[in-house]
Amino acid sequence: MGKPKPGSARGEGRADRGLTSLHQRILSDIQGNIMSGRWEPGQRIPVEHELMLQYGCSRMTVNKVLTQLAREGIIERRRKVGSFVCRPQSQSAILPIADIKLEVEALGLPYRFEILQRHKRRATRADRTLLRAEEALPMLELVCRHFAKDEPFCDEYRLINLQAVPGAAAEDFSLISPGAWLLRQVPWNEAENRIRASGAAPDVAARLKIKSGSPCLIVERTTRSMAAAPITFVRLTYPGNLHELVATFTALTSATK
């Protein structure tokens, strides 16, 4: 029972650590042991009961920590056997997908964009492939050009599924770019991104004022709502040395043994 003096027990704990919660301290301890390599991949870590004694706390407290670590993929838990340090399998980078306006402004340059083409039509077979859709949905096709100062920064080719986002038909995108507008309309979505290098196609090269065939970074993104309807396809073409994607680390792990 909490009877004897739960207060005093917690009081001690607090005094011990001063600032952070007991959770945090246990979590940091274990993470430190793993990240530094003191606990190697595959190694078994103390069971809940041991940690409970070691930190003088209840089982729920250590359980919370271990559950969290398991959710992050740092450890793997197996009933009756114990918890084990996962072995990092591959790495994965987290690539921020900022609005182009923000990308340009991050360079300290003034941003503007213009709509070059706009067509309403039914999805062709090619459109359906790009959108990962089966039906001949009503579509809006846009070609758009983004500038940093007065230089073309990025060429945008976009398809919007008007069935999923009917409002797009009435929006002229004079004040807000299609990408930013869509993000506001459908806040929670998921996307598949494909990144490659390729020579600029003639039409794109003309719009970007570069030579046809010169190296470009191409980002293609197919977006669907969490409810699974395809929303939009976009192909962004950045002139070669003008743009760089920067992503930070993450280690992905695999179950061990």
Next chain:
Amino acid sequence: MGKPKPGSARGEGRADRGLTSLHQRILSDIQGNIMSGRWEPGQRIPVEHELMLQYGCSRMTVNKVLTQLAREGIIERRRKVGSFVCRPQSQSAILPIADIKLEVEALGLPYRFEILQRHKRRATRADRTLLRAEEALPMLELVCRHFAKDEPFCDEYRLINLQAVPGAAAEDFSLISPGAWLLRQVPWNEAENRIRASGAAPDVAARLKIKSGSPCLIVERTTRSMAAAPITFVRLTYPGNLHELVATFTALTSATK
């Protein structure tokens, strides 16, 4: 409430939902409300006490769920005020960084690699920039070529900090590629990745058997151990249309209001 017969209360809950835990059900309910847009960004969600009554469970149970959602950035919690749906700010893509061997084998082609150059030396100023290091560390410089079947697939230029990974000096990388070897040596690390398109430099073009200046996807990665020592720098050059990076979604959120 739970008082009369906690066991039966849980029994009911279990029967209600059949398979998953109460946690999971509450979590899914709330996530569903948010992702579908029923609960809009910025909106306040029920407080713990309400959810507790709604699901007939203890406060710890709903607290666990809300804490988890807050950790994932789906909601923001503020004392005395309540919990609010976050507003997705930007998106970010998760880019898997697989071993090149796996990339090639995923294409169904046989993989091999060869070491073309290998030099031991002290870090030059240029090396230090790439490695994000200040000192003139002892370094191993490698040039390596990866094949898919008999075609060059990727050119690798690598610097290894021998102070952080002394074992590299004795390893000849005949059986295991430098990248895979390093991942085994320093399992937990963090990295910064830079991705860009560029024309192939003459020496790289020669090694890849492509024309100088033809479009290439370039991935540069600087890796450090969690303990902060720089480990390695690598520049991977993929011939343009030979390679594509694929990343899946994620929505990043920002605090609301």
Next chain:
DNA sequence: CAGTGGTCTAGACCACTTC
């Protein structure tokens, strides 16, 4: 000062897995 979340307890029962 009162509402809200943050953290913690001392149990309890159950499920799963290996022995």
Next chain:
DNA sequence: AAGTGGTCTAGACCACTGA
């Protein structure tokens, strides 16, 4: 059968913060 984790309870005290 026993060890281990998975989940849950019915409280408790505290800290913060807005009215």
